[in-house]
Amino acid sequence: MSVEFHHKIHDTLADANLQLAIYTATGRLKEKRIEAVASDILPDYQELRSHANAIKKHTIENLDHYLEEFERNVTAHGSKVVYCKDATEVADFVLGLAKQRGARLIVKSKSMTTEEVDLNERLEHHGLESVETDLGEYILQLAHEKPYHIVAPALHKTRYDVAEIFTKRLNVPNEVVIEKQTAIARAVLRQKFLAADMGISGANFLVADSGAVVIIENEGNARLTTSAPKVHIAVAGIEKLIPRAQDVATFLKLLARSATGQLLSVYSSFLSGPRRPGEVDGPEEFYVVLVDNGRSRLLPDRAKRQSLYCIRCGACLNTCPVYRKIGGHSFPWVYSGPIGAIITPQFMGVTHEPGLPFASSLCGACAEVCPVKIDIPRVLLELRSDVKKAEAREGQNRIEKVAFRVFAWVMSHPRVYEMAGRMAASMAPSPDGGWIRNVPPPMNIGPAQAWLSQRDLPPSPSMSFREMWRKRGGR
Amino acid sequence: MGNRVSLFVTCIVDQLFPKVGMAMAEVLERLGYQVDFPEEQTCCGQPAFNSGYRAEARIVARHFLKTFEACETIVAPSGSCTSMVIHHFAELFQKDPETLARVHALEKRVYEFSTFLTAVAGVEDVGARMDAVATFHDGCHALRELGIKAAPRRLLAHVRGLELREMTPAEECCGFGGTFSVKFAELSGAMARTKLEAIERTGADTVVSLDPSCLMQIQGALSRAGSPIRTMHLAEVLASR
Numbered sequence: 001m002s003v004e005f006h007h008k009i010h011d012t013l014a015d016a017n018l019q020l021a022i023y024t025a026t027g028r029l030k031e032k033r034i035e036a037v038a039s040d041i042l043p044d045y046q047e048l049r050s051h052a053n054a055i056k057k058h059t060i061e062n063l064d065h066y067l068e069e070f071e072r073n074v075t076a077h078g079s080k081v082v083y084c085k086d087a088t089e090v091a092d093f094v095l096g097l098a099k100q101r102g103a104r105l106i107v108k109s110k111s112m113t114t115e116e117v118d119l120n121e122r123l124e125h126h127g128l129e130s131v132e133t134d135l136g137e138y139i140l141q142l143a144h145e146k147p148y149h150i151v152a153p154a155l156h157k158t159r160y161d162v163a164e165i166f167t168k169r170l171n172v173p174n175e176v177v178i179e180k181q182t183a184i185a186r187a188v189l190r191q192k193f194l195a196a197d198m199g200i201s202g203a204n205f206l207v208a209d210s211g212a213v214v215i216i217e218n219e220g221n222a223r224l225t226t227s228a229p230k231v232h233i234a235v236a237g238i239e240k241l242i243p244r245a246q247d248v249a250t251f252l253k254l255l256a257r258s259a260t261g262q263l264l265s266v267y268s269s270f271l272s273g274p275r276r277p278g279e280v281d282g283p284e285e286f287y288v289v290l291v292d293n294g295r296s297r298l299l300p301d302r303a304k305r306q307s308l309y310c311i312r313c314g315a316c317l318n319t320c321p322v323y324r325k326i327g328g329h330s331f332p333w334v335y336s337g338p339i340g341a342i343i344t345p346q347f348m349g350v351t352h353e354p355g356l357p358f359a360s361s362l363c364g365a366c367a368e369v370c371p372v373k374i375d376i377p378r379v380l381l382e383l384r385s386d387v388k389k390a391e392a393r394e395g396q397n398r399i400e401k402v403a404f405r406v407f408a409w410v411m412s413h414p415r416v417y418e419m420a421g422r423m424a425a426s427m428a429p430s431p432d433g434g435w436i437r438n439v440p441p442p443m444n445i446g447p448a449q450a451w452l453s454q455r456d457l458p459p460s461p462s463m464s465f466r467e468m469w470r471k472r473g474g475r
Numbered sequence: 476m477g478n479r480v481s482l483f484v485t486c487i488v489d490q491l492f493p494k495v496g497m498a499m500a501e502v503l504e505r506l507g508y509q510v511d512f513p514e515e516q517t518c519c520g521q522p523a524f525n526s527g528y529r530a531e532a533r534i535v536a537r538h539f540l541k542t543f544e545a546c547e548t549i550v551a552p553s554g555s556c557t558s559m560v561i562h563h564f565a566e567l568f569q570k571d572p573e574t575l576a577r578v579h580a581l582e583k584r585v586y587e588f589s590t591f592l593t594a595v596a597g598v599e600d601v602g603a604r605m606d607a608v609a610t611f612h613d614g615c616h617a618l619r620e621l622g623i624k625a626a627p628r629r630l631l632a633h634v635r636g637l638e639l640r641e642m643t644p645a646e647e648c649c650g651f652g653g654t655f656s657v658k659f660a661e662l663s664g665a666m667a668r669t670k671l672e673a674i675e676r677t678g679a680d681t682v683v684s685l686d687p688s689c690l691m692q693i694q695g696a697l698s699r700a701g702s703p704i705r706t707m708h709l710a711e712v713l714a715s716r
Contacts, residue, residue, distance in 0.1 A: 405531060450656075465493035
């Protein structure tokens with residue numbers, strides 16, 4: 001594990017206000033989800049999950065076919081599909097188009113994929129103004145921070161934090177009433193929408209049979225982003241495809257409930273191409289940027305490619321006892337929580353943060369709430385094995401490797417195991433038979449020390465089970 | 476099925492909580508089972524498997540297979556170790572069809588203790604008595620990998636003198652997670668303390684679980700906090716009279 005990862009976890013755990021903010025906000029989302037999928041409200045919830053899983057499995061296993069079908073249908077609507085293999089290609093395309101169209105101001109609606117490729121930073125580097133229009137994203141852009149959560153990017157900010165950010169960045173009076181804060185942001189953003197030359201959105205689903213981009217949101221900012229400017233660019237990962245328009249229904253029933261506990265989000269937009277003759281609004285040009293950025297590397301892996309089924313609802317974050325303690329910014333990349341722990345090592349390589357797949361108690365709460373039934377603990381276990389293989393190749397972490405070789409040898413030799421057990425027991429004495437608060441040297445290092453930094457150790461019994469069993473005469 | 480049962484007590488019970496194993500044997504014998512203890516047994520290999528050392532886990536799993544293959548029925552006082560055998564052994568031997576077949580033949584005969592009592596022995600009242608206000612902690616692997624929720628509660632409901640109070644939230648991890656507890660000690664400790672708060676809110680004097688490792692984490696944190704609340708394995712509660 002990197003020192004940076006360790007420090008970020010420590011700092012988050014040590015910040016009492018932040019702990020409360022994360023725990024309260026995720027707790028609310030967690031509870032609302034539970035209500036929204038309760039069997040009296042959604043009796044076919046489990047069937048829907050299985051169905052959604054089957055659709056995603058089929059799509060990912062036939063991704064080439066659906067990409068081509070999608071491209072055909074998008075093109076038929078007068079839009080263009082652009083394939084980008086990485087961050088640089090996305091930025092190059094957007095910059096090139098902005099230059100051709102003389103664009104200066106870009107409005108953006110929420111898109112984790114653009115966070116992946118640092119699009120704002122890249123555009124700003126070239127003198128373009130790129131403004132986030134989702135309220136949470138806007139707050140974070142003003143604060144120069146990355147999203148804390150896939151769905152609720154400013155989850156860690158209290159209204160007092162927001163008041164401070166607005167005062168500092170927007171030069172407005174200190175305002176702590178949330179509705180009034182929203183009005184401040186709206187006033188600024190409305191002008192941006194009207195003046196913007198280009199709009200960049202993400203996509204929740206790409207529908208192959210109709211060539212449609214589906215965007216689900218609550219604030220209406222995505223609708224303005226995609227319809228007010230003359231040019232609309234939708235940026236999406238290739239895994240966002242689903243085969244048919246009718247499949248959208250399955251995901252709509254699951255997405256909002258899993259994400260925020262709403263039965264349906266406020267706006268569901270189905271965008272299929274630029275403005276047609278006679279239509280009163282919509283962009284003049286419509287581009288769909290399909291981003292790989294590491295995704296296609298997952299396709300050959302039978303056990304792990306299910307990571308691409310994710311619909312970015314964030315339910316796994318809200319329910320994860322680890323995320324609820326360490327928050328979003330402890331994670332090494334833009335994706336946090338259980339889903340971040342499985343896609344980051346796969347998109348970025350397992351050595352990017354080798355500690356990441358291990359930062360889990362493998363409790364399985366994530367898999368239980370995943371609307372598309374990704375077996376996250378299973379993928380974590382696979383990744384842990386991948387990390388150890390990579391470490392062995394590089395000759396890293398040798399002591400641990402030796403320790404587990406010894407473990408395997410001891411555990412396959414019962415006599416040695418018994419002796420080792422008795423020896424270990426004698427090294428951590430408990431004078432009064434009570435639980436142990438500290439151990440003498442040389443035991444006060446490594447795992448024993450780590451355990452004792454937080455909890456007491458059980459006293460070793462005077463006899464092991466097998467000794468007791470022999471004593472009573474066995475059987 | 477005959478009435479012979481072989482104990483897989485798990486390494487943690489063997490080394491740290493032998494009374495749990497004795498209690499399990501006592502309950503099973505009380506129900507008329509002939510209980511044996513295959514002495515060659517050690518561990519299920521989960522520490523290596525969960526730490527990413529699959530080759531090492533395979534060595535331990537093979538030893539487990541060899542030790543228990545001849546046994547008719549195997550009962551273990553842990554959901555986590557049971558799940559390792561019946562779910563994850565197969566993952567370890569995907570490329571070894573011969574061993575995989577042996578795993579599949581064995582995994583059907585391995586039971587977690589409360590599941591064995593309710594589903595195989597068909598018992599809910601084992602004649603136990605214990606004056607306590609208890610809360611039950613669901614071990615994550617028992618709950619989510621084995622689907623164990625009702626069985627221990629039905630068994631506890633029949634313990635005379637025992638009042639069961641549910642925690643809110645009930646299904647949150649205690650933070651143990653095997654090597655996670657030492658690799659991410661501070662985080663694991665923070666999770667344990669959140670669990671303690673849920674336990675304390677119930678007003679219970681006893682925490683019961685069917686997983687010794689969760690109990691070690693919870694008791695370790697209770698002890699550190701100076702709490703008078705005690706932990707007990709389900710088998711110990713059921714052996715009380």
